[in-house]
Amino acid sequence: RNLKWQMECRSDINRLNAHFLSIYESLIPPEEEKAKQKQLLTLLEKLVCKEWPEARLFLYGSCANSFGVSKSDIDVCLAIGDADINKSEVLLKLADILQSDNLQNVQPLTRARVPIVKLMDPVTGISCDICINNLLAVVNTKLLRDYAGIDVRLRQLAFIVKHWAKSRGVNETYQGTLSSYAYVLMCIHFLQQRKPAILPCLQGMRATYSVTVDDKKCAFFDQVENLRDFGSRNRETIAQLVWGFFNYWAYGHDYTSSVISVRTGSVISKLEKDWTRRVGNDRHLICIEDPFETSHDLGRVVDKFSIKVLREEFERAADVMHYALNPCVKLFEPYVPSFD
Template sequence: RVYKRQMRCRSDIDRLDDAFIAIVKSLIPAEEEKAKQQQLLTLLEKLIIKEWPKARLYLYGSCANSFGVSKSDVDLCLVMEEADVNKAEVLLKLADILQSDNLQNVQALTRARVPIVKLMDPSTGISCDICINNVLAVVNTRLLRDYARIDVRLRQLAFIVKHWAKSRGVNETYQGTLSSYAYVLMCIHFLQQRRPAILPCLQGMEATYSVTVDNIGCAYFDQVEKLSDFRSHNKETVAQLVWGFFNYWAYCHDYTDSVISVRTGSIISKREKDWTRRIGNDRHLICIEDPFEISHDLGRVVDKHSIRVLREEFERAAEIMQYDPNPCVKLFEPY
């Protein structure tokens, strides 16, 4: 298919830029909402410390990685001292404590892939999930947040892509489409491979932050405020990048052989990862390497049916960005 197509006319795409920026603005949570999240975090910390004085509670996911839209659920991780606690036991105990403190809809999901307690805080209306000892998620949240601090266009692009994915119903891992986390990694990869690049590869640089979690070394350059000249070379607008992103996933990505890897800042081959065939339920039809848990393909949830749905949606979005007179409406039309 069309490999290197020309972008639609320049004045068109400039006009579009304001519209995309306005959409991004409308999605960003208000300061008031951030304050309410903080208030809930403080309340929960107080309750938890009473029972487990040495435990700590961390925000992770979209409320902490700066890719959260308003009214997102809050993801929290309770880190216990011992690495191998009985999670089910802790979660049931935690659910008890929360219930007696008048938190609503408290539910311990001890058999889930990531066991959690769910709750709703009636005073702020915020819903939240608490998991146990998922420290890698806390660390990858930090990596995403640090990438977002380098160039505002990452956050803008990711807001648009997440909004598109939710509107089009392709942000449902239980239906074989991709998580928000996977979409943000796709955006980072896209900006890393842009020429000139918009994002560097932080894990390829001298490490200024380094921790070992579950025997996995997590290290990267986190002094991103020192990268201020990096952004100046590429002047593309958000509208151009949205156009480029969908073109990339519709027509330029090699689904047969390629794995996208934020860790290396490039593409690696499926052969190199031994992701060439189906193993168990992992089919590797679209391959997105987790930046730290490198044996983990975030595309593993995608199956024969959902890969078609995804690729058709990428193509639809690319066509809209190319030809539609009003892409900002059409792109986000409910499916």
């Protein structure tokens, strides 16, 4: 009987894994979409070069870090060598150029925290945000993409976590919850901490890639094709990792004194970062260190209300993974606010 029970459990786990993998696969953008993104980038390069022959365009964010799901907008960075330019002037000029080439919904947002021009390309149907000289974002995009090249379980876990966060309404920085970028860093950290580890700490290894951006040295090991076996001693499957991830954020993380740090591949103390009290509007109720801008806590948007929402959602997800009969359905049930 014991053996029969074990066999049944195993077939349940296999079914759950298969279900998670099919959700992951359904979220991967098809090749045609990637081709359309390239087509739009080529058009933008042509337009930009006429005005600024020395400038270059880079894709960043989810369209380039390999964590983008199907039908995402694209993020583009216009790199103009000159550091002294007036960003607002460049954005307004850029908006003019785009407008006169029949791109639609062109809007310069010069007062945003990261100033951008928004646009929609009627030919490909893709929407796009263009920012100026935000090269740190281009470099952290490469770091994330390189991590994704080491073990496919990172991409699987991050797709599931992002899909969960969007379904549950906890992927809204303006409402005090976390950005997609923060969730991907949380996934990388989690896989670095697994025993045996599934991901290494690329910034802790011999640097094979090194650039200095805004006076910050960004250096890490980027020959990830040599690390394909790194996680092979750990045989955990996606269902176990999803469960482990939510369990860690629900019951395993020390919110009072710990900071997660992909840069060091471990947890460091809030004391060491001097992130122990609120300064202005920055609170440190959940601490996620940016890998390059190390004074940046990606959790600084979280306030005393939204930390409660986040932690309740982590607990709900962990409990769903533990007890629900059909966790794959329950996990992604849309959050519906109640007004009583």
